[in-house]
Amino acid sequence: MIQKHNVIEVENLSKLFGDFAAVNQISFQVKAGEIFGFLGANGAGKTTAMKMLIGISSPTSGKATVAGFDVYREAESIKKNIGYMSQKFALYDDLTVKENITFFGGIYGLSKKQIEQKRCELVEELGLQEVTNSLVASLPLGWKQKLAFSVSLLHEPKIVFLDEPTGGVDPITRRQFWELIYKAAHNGTTIFVTTHYMDEAEYCDRVSIMVNGKIEALDTPKKLKEQYKTNTMNDVFLKLARG
Amino acid sequence: MLPIIFILPVLQLVILSNAATYEIKNISFGYVDADNSSISRGLIERFEASTYFNVTEKFSSQKEASTAMQEGSVDVYVNIPTHFERDLQKNKRNDIGVFVDAIDGSAAGVINVYATQIIRNYNKHIATDLIHVSDSVQKPISIDSIPLFWYNKTLNYKTFMVPGILVLLVTMITLFLSGMNIVREKEIGTLEQINVTPIKKYQFIIGKLFPFWVLGMGLLAVGLILAKVIFNVPILGNLLLLYGYTSVYILVILGMGLFISNFTDTQQQAMFIAWFFIVIFILMSGLFTPIESMPKWAQLLTEFNPIKYFVEIIRMVMLKGSGFTDIFPLAIKTLAYAIVMNGLAVWSYKKTT
Numbered sequence: 140m141i142q143k144h145n146v147i148e149v150e151n152l153s154k155l156f157g158d159f160a161a162v163n164q165i166s167f168q169v170k171a172g173e174i175f176g177f178l179g180a181n182g183a184g185k186t187t188a189m190k191m192l193i194g195i196s197s198p199t200s201g202k203a204t205v206a207g208f209d210v211y212r213e214a215e216s217i218k219k220n221i222g223y224m225s226q227k228f229a230l231y232d233d234l235t236v237k238e239n240i241t242f243f244g245g246i247y248g249l250s251k252k253q254i255e256q257k258r259c260e261l262v263e264e265l266g267l268q269e270v271t272n273s274l275v276a277s278l279p280l281g282w283k284q285k286l287a288f289s290v291s292l293l294h295e296p297k298i299v300f301l302d303e304p305t306g307g308v309d310p311i312t313r314r315q316f317w318e319l320i321y322k323a324a325h326n327g328t329t330i331f332v333t334t335h336y337m338d339e340a341e342y343c344d345r346v347s348i349m350v351n352g353k354i355e356a357l358d359t360p361k362k363l364k365e366q367y368k369t370n371t372m373n374d375v376f377l378k379l380a381r382g
Numbered sequence: 383m384l385p386i387i388f389i390l391p392v393l394q395l396v397i398l399s400n401a402a403t404y405e406i407k408n409i410s411f412g413y414v415d416a417d418n419s420s421i422s423r424g425l426i427e428r429f430e431a432s433t434y435f436n437v438t439e440k441f442s443s444q445k446e447a448s449t450a451m452q453e454g455s456v457d458v459y460v461n462i463p464t465h466f467e468r469d470l471q472k473n474k475r476n477d478i479g480v481f482v483d484a485i486d487g488s489a490a491g492v493i494n495v496y497a498t499q500i501i502r503n504y505n506k507h508i509a510t511d512l513i514h515v516s517d518s519v520q521k522p523i524s525i526d527s528i529p530l531f532w533y534n535k536t537l538n539y540k541t542f543m544v545p546g547i548l549v550l551l552v553t554m555i556t557l558f559l560s561g562m563n564i565v566r567e568k569e570i571g572t573l574e575q576i577n578v579t580p581i582k583k584y585q586f587i588i589g590k591l592f593p594f595w596v597l598g599m600g601l602l603a604v605g606l607i608l609a610k611v612i613f614n615v616p617i618l619g620n621l622l623l624l625y626g627y628t629s630v631y632i633l634v635i636l637g638m639g640l641f642i643s644n645f646t647d648t649q650q651q652a653m654f655i656a657w658f659f660i661v662i663f664i665l666m667s668g669l670f671t672p673i674e675s676m677p678k679w680a681q682l683l684t685e686f687n688p689i690k691y692f693v694e695i696i697r698m699v700m701l702k703g704s705g706f707t708d709i710f711p712l713a714i715k716t717l718a719y720a721i722v723m724n725g726l727a728v729w730s731y732k733k734t735t
Binding site: 190193194195196197214215216219221223225227229230231232246247248 | 579580733735
């Protein structure tokens with residue numbers, strides 16, 4: 140098997156807010172095509188770490204490259220190569236499904252033809268034919284999340300960052316959502332995902348667990364369970380998070 | 383939202399243009415006529431004939447009159463003393479008292495001018511009578527000045543106010559909308575999504591400016607049509623020139639709004655700051671009070687007031703028919719202002735925290 144190259148490399152990355160280290164010297168690598176689970180309790184520093192990687196927050200110290208670009212100097216180049224879906228639904232509620240796709244496609248510099256083609260694919264894949272011209276605000280949350288994910292993939296990014304993508308979504312939709320994630324990974328997109336659902340952690344190729352700004356564990360779910368001598372990721376998480 | 387954006391300013395234009403007046407009408411007028419002669423009655427008749435005064439009450443004493451003023455039922459009263467006619471004929475001169483309620487200082491000034499004018503005219507009228515009676519040798523030689531009011535011959539305050547109010551409305555709508563805009567996206571979370579895209583800062587700002595710019599221009603068109611149709615305000619100058627100027631002016635306001643929006647975290651903060659500036663801009667624009675009568679430091683501040691520029695230019699173009707060369711100095715200032723404000727807007731928009 141060919142050794143895949145790293146698309147994310149992080150070394151001693153920190154972010155301080157005053158004296159408080161929200162992210163405390165974390166180091167890890169993510170390989171191309173991997174589904175990388177980024178776990179941690181609320182306030183553990185996941186979102187802060189992710190924001191540094193997607194170029195909207197400057198690190199205090201440490202090194203990091205994403206898709207081969209430096210987070211300090213080449214944030215805008217990183218942005219061309221990644222997709223991002225925040226935990227807060229962030230498509231335009233007052234635009235229709237179609238308009239949102241056209242708008243974000245346009246921002247990423249896709250041609251009209253490409254947008255048209257992508258839109259047809261996306262609408263068919265998500266089964267949104269009936270609602271293409273409805274306002275996004277009128278869609279159920281699960282549909283919105285799937286749409287947001289698909290929109291983040293419009294420009295075929297190398298890596299897609301998902302911040303708690305399935306928060307507040309029913310189990311069936313979550314399952315469908317993970318099918319979308321698998322499909323994207325199968326097509327070669329690296330997935331960087333945070334979640335609170337430990338069953339979802341089991342779906343990841345590798346998982347890191349953050350506690351109080353530090354990465355306390357990082358391995359495949361199988362090895363983590365062996366290491367902590369438990370049967371579920373849930374127990375691994377509880378053991379770590381409770382210290 | 384779109385109907386609100388158009389209907390509210392239209393209502394404001396119609397209401398404010400009728401209400402924001404310097405003219406004072408329906409002044410409650412009372413008098414004490416202790417003389418009750420033909421001359422004193424003639425004077426009261428003059429007041430009765432005037433369209434500005436409503437003669438409401440005849441008081442029997444000055445005390446009664448001053449109580450009425452205390453209660454607020456009269457704005458002004460005239461006190462004609464006893465033997466007024468007799469003394470006037472004997473001495474060729476006499477005094478009467480005019481008492482004005484001066485709680486509203488500027489209104490009191492206007493009332494005083496109106497009253498003095500009536501008395502002076504009456505005085506001239508009876509003077510000729512008196513002279514005629516006594517000795518007709520000395521004809522009074524009087525020099526009358528005949529004022530000519532240029533550009534607004536009838537001193538119609540609406541001609542003066544409507545363009546100014548139109549400026550306010552265009553400014554307020556565009557400043558508030560742009561001021562709330564980016565901060566609203568911060569609150570919703572869509573701004574973060576935009577920030578992770580490779581969009582350039584200037585592209586984002588232009589994208590934000592453009593819709594409001596179109597809106598402001600549309601609002602001006604609606605306002606001008608109303609000004610013409612409802613208030614019959616003259617439009618002597620070139621409309622294209624006015625539009626050309628407005629297109630730059632709106633950029634100043636929008637840049638300011640986006641700058642505010644970038645610096646605030648919530649819509650409340652943005653609204654508060656936008657109001658702060660709007661109130662200062664309006665009161666120091668020369669629209670309601672002449673800039674010439676402000677203290678020096680305040681006059682200096684008005685140099686940074688974009689509303690002042692626009693009020694001046696819209697009046698010049700609409701009422702005087704000024705051309706490009708007349709407004710050129712102000713237009714250049716506005717352009718510089720626009721460049722600075724939008725530069726600040728682009729600069730203050732941070733894609734990273």
